Amino acid sequence: xxxxxxTTLPPGPRGPAALSTALMMQRPLExxxxxxxxxxxxxTVRLLAFGTGxxxxxxxxxxxxxxxxxxxxxxxxxxxxLAPVLGPRSVLLLDGPEHLRQRRLLLPPFxxxxxxxxxxxxxxxxxxxxxxxRVGDRFTLRARMRALTFEVIARVVFGLADGARTExxxxxxxxxxxxSPIFLLPEALRRDLGAWSPWGxxxxxxxxxxxxxxxxxxxxxxxxxxxxxxDVLSLLLRAxxxxxxxxxxxxxxxxxxxxxxxGHETTATGLAFAFDLLLRDPVALARLRDELAxxxxxxxxxxxxxxxxxxxxxxxxxxxxxAPRTVAGWTLPAGIRVYPAIAVVHRRADLxxxxxxxxxxxxxxxxxxxxxxxxxxGGIRRCIGAALAQAEMAEVIRHVVTHVxxxxxxxEPDPVVMRGITLTPRHGTPVVVTRAARPARRPVVxx
Ligand code: HEM
Numbered sequence: 301x302x303x304x305x306x307t308t309l310p311p312g313p314r315g316p317a318a319l320s321t322a323l324m325m326q327r328p329l330e331x332x333x334x335x336x337x338x339x340x341x342x343x344t345v346r347l348l349a350f351g352t353g354x355x356x357x358x359x360x361x362x363x364x365x366x367x368x369x370x371x372x373x374x375x376x377x378x379x380x381x382l383a384p385v386l387g388p389r390s391v392l393l394l395d396g397p398e399h400l401r402q403r404r405l406l407l408p409p410f411x412x413x414x415x416x417x418x419x420x421x422x423x424x425x426x427x428x429x430x431x432x433x434r435v436g437d438r439f440t441l442r443a444r445m446r447a448l449t450f451e452v453i454a455r456v457v458f459g460l461a462d463g464a465r466t467e468x469x470x471x472x473x474x475x476x477x478x479x480s481p482i483f484l485l486p487e488a489l490r491r492d493l494g495a496w497s498p499w500g501x502x503x504x505x506x507x508x509x510x511x512x513x514x515x516x517x518x519x520x521x522x523x524x525x526x527x528x529x530x531d532v533l534s535l536l537l538r539a540x541x542x543x544x545x546x547x548x549x550x551x552x553x554x555x556x557x558x559x560x561x562x563g564h565e566t567t568a569t570g571l572a573f574a575f576d577l578l579l580r581d582p583v584a585l586a587r588l589r590d591e592l593a594x595x596x597x598x599x600x601x602x603x604x605x606x607x608x609x610x611x612x613x614x615x616x617x618x619x620x621x622x623a624p625r626t627v628a629g630w631t632l633p634a635g636i637r638v639y640p641a642i643a644v645v646h647r648r649a650d651l652x653x654x655x656x657x658x659x660x661x662x663x664x665x666x667x668x669x670x671x672x673x674x675x676x677x678g679g680i681r682r683c684i685g686a687a688l689a690q691a692e693m694a695e696v697i698r699h700v701v702t703h704v705x706x707x708x709x710x711x712e713p714d715p716v717v718m719r720g721i722t723l724t725p726r727h728g729t730p731v732v733v734t735r736a737a738r739p740a741r742r743p744v745v746x747x
Pocket of ligand 1 (some may be wrong): 375391392403457558559560562563564566567570612613614617618675676677678679680681682683684685686688689690
């Protein structure tokens with residue numbers, strides 16, 4: 301970087317990258333909000349592994365980033381560490397025209413009518429999960445929600461139904477997901493030293509899952525009712541690009557993995573946060589139950605929006621600059637990262653009075669301005685699964701609050717920490733079930 305370029309960076313914390321990284325891992329929201337207060341709408345943070353990045357917390361500047369020419373903003377390369385599991389054709393890893401081609405193919409199954417149709421599956425999966433809860437059960441909601449959202453992706457995206465093949469696939473995919481810290485290892489440590497070495501074990505798990513996915517793709521392609529099926533894989537098998545070409549098996553495999561990875565933990569975490577906020581707020585909880593009893597879903601949707609405002613799962617979209625770019629008056633040099641600062645914009649008092657308060661009512665009068673509410677990022681990389689994720693969160697919350705009572709086991713809201721690239725409740729939102737469809741498994745111990 302030249303001296304002239306270096307001087308164009310906005311101010312920011314001056315300590316070593318290791319310190320900023322530790323702060324971001326342990327106290328991400330407090331750190332970002334503190335830096336914003338101190339340095340203003342654009343601030344520069346140096347982070348280990350990510351390098352120099354500029355957070356942008358001004359909605360007008362974010363609008364400029366997310367609209368118009370985005371050819372100098374790359375997102376795919378930032379996700380490169382995920383390549384071993386996602387595969388080279390994943391929409392998350394591509395940039396430019398190849399990215400747009402995949403995106404156009406993937407979008408239709410995640411729009412309006414299609415997502416509406418998935419609500420029944422979500423309700424069935426949730427009912428089966430909640431039916432297992434008994435009075436006195438103690439668990440972390442994040443773990444239960446993780447199992448539930450996995451099941452939803454298996455049914456909605458992979459189109460799996462019950463049965464032995466499904467179970468086999470579920471086991472194979474879970475084994476890959478459970479290896480996730482492994483595939484984030486730096487290049488140098490990725491050595492297959494046999495089935496007992498971490499990378500070797502991961503490679504074998506991945507090969508087993510890939511074989512099953514390819515088997516499923518071939519089977520589905522040959523299915524007589526393919527044209528009538530509504531799961532995402534079947535819709536993708538019928539999709540054609542602008543030249544009338546179908547997706548190749550390799551593309552299908554990579555996108556299925558991408559949707560599993562992008563859509564399962566994120567939604568589970570969003571749900572854990574939703575319950576952590578809602579269960580501590582008797583007024584909001586009572587109002588939600590009343591409105592649902594009256595057949596009105598507006599407040600339910602507002603609970604989802606307010607959760608994703610106060611507890612966004614991703615703190616900032618990520619873009620690498622391939623050319624210098626002027627953002628809010630700063631000429632930023634090529635080679636750095638720019639983060640539309642989702643978590644900071646969501647706490648701006650000029651957009652959300654008393655921003656720290658959980659107040660779903662804010663969203664009752666209509667949707668927030670596009671660039672003031674960004675839990676799903678924006679522009680040509682906006683989350684493909686946004687409508688599905690919101691439908692899923694709404695249906696799960698509806699079922700839980702209308703069928704059971706669960707109480708948080710911690711006196712204070714679960715602190716927010718960073719794990720990998722997502723914000724998550726440090727303790728996973730531990731709860732105890734106090735009313736359920738089924739009686740207690742054992743005597744309830746007073747808390
Ligand atoms: C609460 C749950 C979710 C949250 C908070 C979330 C958030 C995000 C964010 C912030 C991005 C990056 C956007 C950007 O860079 O501007 C993203 C991308 C993406 N998400 Fe989600 N997501 C969620 C659920 C899902 C689900 C359920 C799926 C699919 C089943 C999904 C699929 C994707 C894909 C494929 C991309 C990449 C889009 C592209 O690069 O063009 N996400 N998501």
